[in-house]
Structures are given as structure tokens and as C-alpha cells.
Amino acid sequence: MATTEGLTIRPFEAGDRAAVIALWRACGLVVPHNDPETDIDRAAGRANSDVLVGVTADGRVAASVMVGHDGHRGWLYYVAVAADARGRGHGRAIVAAAEAWLRAREVPKAQLLIRDTNAAVRDFYTGLGWDESPRIVMERRL
Template structure:
């Protein structure tokens, strides 16, 4: 008999990002290796905050930002990006807590499905999402830069 054990989700203080949080959030994303030269994190945050169908959620332990998730929807399905938990505080359940908050935000927006993308080389993160009940989709993602940039290689 196999018994599944669910880790408790810590009680982080989770709220939408504030102006004063932006530098700390970007620093966390950089510490987690989430930023890429072709994506300006400040612009990504501004874009997420511009419309009511997206935001950046920030999880705090005391005054420290220890987790984030950019969440939004296109009216059909939800998406999550920039999921981060402080690398010095891993295995405390912060990733689970911020993902639960992202799921709750999307559920409140009426989204029946959540999708996210994981880079192929990030097997550890794929295992994390599988532990939360996510399944690998049999979908190929195509992309095109609309601003004339060449795709990163």
C-alpha cells in the first residue's frame, strides 16, 4: 500500500506586489535564475500590473519577500510565470504556498485550467510541479517575436 503525504502549506503573508517590492522581487528572480537577457523583469512586472487580468503575487515571511508568482489569464485559461522561492529557504513549502495562492487567484477569476511552462533543462522544477498534481501537456509551444528581435539561441 502506498501512502501519499502532503506537506503542509506555510502561512505566508501573500499579497499583490507593491511599488516598494519591485527591486526585491527582481533580485529574487535573479537569485533563482529566472531572468533572461531578452526579458526585462521591470517591464514584465509593469505589464502584469497594467490590466486587471494579471498581477504578481508576493509571499512574505516577516518583512522578507521569500516567494513570488506572476499570474494572469487570457479569458480562457490561466498562466503562471516567475514562480520563485528564496534559494536559501528551500524545502519550507514557500513554492507550494505561492502556487496555491496563484491557483486561488485564477479560480476566483473563473479560470478552469492553469498552464505554465518549464524549461527542459529544469528537471527539478518539473518534479516540483508534478508533486503538486500538474501533468506534462502534450502540446508544442510556438513563439514569434513581434518586435523584430531574433529568437535567442
């Protein structure tokens, strides 16, 4: 558990579920083919993944990130900060917590995807030192 920028960052707890899902929905991160309940169940508290939450002094979940890795690449998903909590460094803090989680597991590379409908966040990540990686991402729904 870490406290930074007026935010305590810790692993997801069962009682966080509704608040985390509401945050993801409010931030426009939930799409029809990604069920947030299932995504939390697949990631929270696992050996190769977790959901980290940023909690304010009054106990409100104001930030989150789902983080995971395959041993070579780490991934950040559902990076979210409540609209009324932005501009306070919470986004920077939650991303740094995910990066620290990956470093602690000796994962050498972190990646994230930005949906083309959410391109406004590109400048945020660039400001944190992330670089755009020219790749073609292919998928197949199973």
C-alpha cells in the first residue's frame, strides 16, 4: 500500500467492486464486449495480475488500474480517474503504482492500448514518458 498525491493506492478488495465498475463506466472504459465484472474476476489478486485502486482520505475510490503481465510484457488496462479528482496527480500516481507492480515482478516492458475513440489521453501518457509504438494489433474473439 502506498500513499501519494493525497491518494492511498492499494490492491482491490471485494467491497470496491461497485465503485470501481462505476468509475470505469463514468470514464467511458466499459464497452459491450468487455464485462467489467468478469474482467475484475479474471485479474484481481492473481499471480500475474491485479486491480489497484486509489482511495481518497474520505474512503472514495477515485482512481484505478488493472495491471497484468505474461512475463515479458506488462499491460495496463482500465486506467481511470474520477472526473472531479483530475488535475491532482492521481492519474500519474495510479500509473506509477502499476509500473512499480510490474517492476517488482521484473517485467521489463509495460504497454497499454488507447482506443481510437479515447485519443485525448495520448498527451497524458506522453507526458508520463510513454511512447507511441507503431504496431498493428490483431484480434480474434474466442
